[in-house]
Amino acid sequence: MQLKIYNSLAGEKEIFKPILEGNVGMYVCGPTVYSNVHLGNVRTFLSFDFIYRSLTHLGYKVRYVRNITDAGHLTDDGDVNNDRFVKQTRLEKLEPMEIVQKYTVDFHKVLDMFNLLPPNIEPTATGHIVEQIELTQKLIETGFAYESNGSVYFDVLEYNARGLNYGELSKRNIEELFANTRDLDGQGEKKNPQDFALWKKASPAHIMRWNSPWGEGFPGWHLECTAMSTKYLGETFDIHGGGMDLKFPHHECEIAQGKACNGASPVNYWMHANMLTMNSQRMSKSTGNYILPMQLVSGENDFFEKSFHPAIVRFCFLQAHYRSVLDISNDAMLASEKGFSRLMEALKILNLITPNDEKQSGFSLEDWKTKCYDALTDDFNSPVLIAHLFEAVKFIFALKDEKETISAKNLEDLKSTLNAFVFDVLGLQNIEENNNEKLDQTLQVLIELRNQARKSKNFDLSDQIRDKLLAEGIELKDGREGTTYVLN
Ligand code: AMP
Numbered sequence: 001m002q003l004k005i006y007n008s009l010a011g012e013k014e015i016f017k018p019i020l021e022g023n024v025g026m027y028v029c030g031p032t033v034y035s036n037v038h039l040g041n042v043r044t045f046l047s048f049d050f051i052y053r054s055l056t057h058l059g060y061k062v063r064y065v066r067n068i069t070d071a072g073h074l075t076d077d078g079d080v081n082n083d084r085f086v087k088q089t090r091l092e093k094l095e096p097m098e099i100v101q102k103y104t105v106d107f108h109k110v111l112d113m114f115n116l117l118p119p120n121i122e123p124t125a126t127g128h129i130v131e132q133i134e135l136t137q138k139l140i141e142t143g144f145a146y147e148s149n150g151s152v153y154f155d156v157l158e159y160n161a162r163g164l165n166y167g168e169l170s171k172r173n174i175e176e177l178f179a180n181t182r183d184l185d186g187q188g189e190k191k192n193p194q195d196f197a198l199w200k201k202a203s204p205a206h207i208m209r210w211n212s213p214w215g216e217g218f219p220g221w222h223l224e225c226t227a228m229s230t231k232y233l234g235e236t237f238d239i240h241g242g243g244m245d246l247k248f249p250h251h252e253c254e255i256a257q258g259k260a261c262n263g264a265s266p267v268n269y270w271m272h273a274n275m276l277t278m279n280s281q282r283m284s285k286s287t288g289n290y291i292l293p294m295q296l297v298s299g300e301n302d303f304f305e306k307s308f309h310p311a312i313v314r315f316c317f318l319q320a321h322y323r324s325v326l327d328i329s330n331d332a333m334l335a336s337e338k339g340f341s342r343l344m345e346a347l348k349i350l351n352l353i354t355p356n357d358e359k360q361s362g363f364s365l366e367d368w369k370t371k372c373y374d375a376l377t378d379d380f381n382s383p384v385l386i387a388h389l390f391e392a393v394k395f396i397f398a399l400k401d402e403k404e405t406i407s408a409k410n411l412e413d414l415k416s417t418l419n420a421f422v423f424d425v426l427g428l429q430n431i432e433e434n435n436n437e438k439l440d441q442t443l444q445v446l447i448e449l450r451n452q453a454r455k456s457k458n459f460d461l462s463d464q465i466r467d468k469l470l471a472e473g474i475e476l477k478d479g480r481e482g483t484t485y486v487l488n
């Protein structure tokens with residue numbers, strides 16, 4: 001089985017050859033934790049979660065690194081007043097690290113809700129200032145960077161003069177870039193408008209600041225990712241991912257930094273996930289066209305007519321290929337909900353099927369499995385994989401109606417393959433089971449409250465709890481081991 005990956009650098013699908021056989025080093029740009037992640041951000045992280053799960057399922061040992069951008073980074077115009085952390089700290093009257101903690105916790109909660117697996121390493125930019133200073137020093141020593149007024153910039157023209165090619169990922173022509181840029185950022189400090197900051201001098205207003213050989217300042221955004229990916233995955237590693245919008249300048253600059261530092265391209269396969277849109281417009285905080293994940297799950301929003309379980313949102317996202325734009329809408333969510341229920345129902349039915357070794361089945365399990373793996377290994381094509389899973393769903397319903405048969409061996413194989421694709425690879429969760437778990441937890445709380453009421457001789461309340469539950473068909477039984485319940 002050969003895995004093909006669309007490499008943004010090559011502009012085509014390539015056969016994946018890891019540096020170390022059987023192992024994959026993967027780095028994905030993490031969130032900037034100055035506010036709540038919106039649903040668009042979730043789509044990108046979910047796309048890479050699916051890729052991570054797929055690689056693992058295909059037998060690779062993956063070291064997955066996803067960072068937290070917490071050092072504050074400048075907007076493109078380089079104005080410190082536009083630094084998103086500085087703005088937010090003023091707005092919320094919090095310490096920068098309180099902002100970081102608050103939104104990191106929120107980020108983890110949200111991803112957990114959508115059943116994303118945690119990465120193997122989650123480094124923070126503020127935890128790697130020393131490494132970033134060292135890289136900056138190295139780039140100055142090798143002549144790729146220069147200091148100017150307490151800041152340090154990467155010299156893009158020098159990089160190109162040495163035969164390297166700034167713009168190779170975003171397919172931008174350097175001359176065009178120079179012609180089209182008005183120099184607002186680092187006015188007077190930079191040799192050329194396309195030079196980007198490796199280290200930025202902190203103005204008195206800047207709260208997050210560190211000592212460096214160039215005075216007090218803070219690292220450039222692009223350098224953070226180079227420092228952390230090099231540290232944990234090496235100078236050249238297999239896969240680097242992020243949203244499409246990070247291709248330029250962020251990833252272009254990472255390539256330049258890596259090549260200038262080590263003389264080698266830092267990444268073999270660049271992968272870019274496409275955007276989530278709503279009303280055909282890119283989801284983004286700045287335009288106001290966004291929805292927070294919790295708003296979709298709770299139903300408290302103006303865009304959707306009802307609430308949707310996170311597993312259904314996940315299923316909806318995976319019905320689009322990670323490189324396609326996905327427009328989220330009420331209709332799309334309703335269709336996903338329907339599809340999801342049918343898939344889960346089929347899995348339930350499968351457990352009740354009696355095999356039959358006498359009759360020949362019209363469904364070729366081997367062909368079906370091959371098609372599923374072909375989809376997965378064809379640049380992680382989740383919509384095609386899901387379409388194949390629905391062929392199996394159709395077959396399962398035919399088994400139920402006794403229009404088809406399956407041998408005992410194939411039944412076990414179908415069960416384990418389908419379960420692996422649905423739960424391990426797609427990362428879906430069975431809503432019903434989860435609801436049962438929640439019900440159990442809720443009933444345990446009520447039993448505990450009833451016990452407390454009895455202890456304090458509040459028999460009115462304890463009887464009320466028992467009777468009201470009984471009216472709902474839940475019978476409490478007091479025994480020597482404590483109270484249990486029976487659902488009638
Ligand atoms: P940020 O915290 O702004 O750095 O964004 C975190 C990730 O979300 C980046 O990989 C972005 O490319 C990605 N992202 C931002 N907006 C969207 C969107 N509308 N759809 C999908 N991904 C997005």
Ligand code: ZN
Binds near residue numbers: 030
């Ligand atoms: Zn990054």
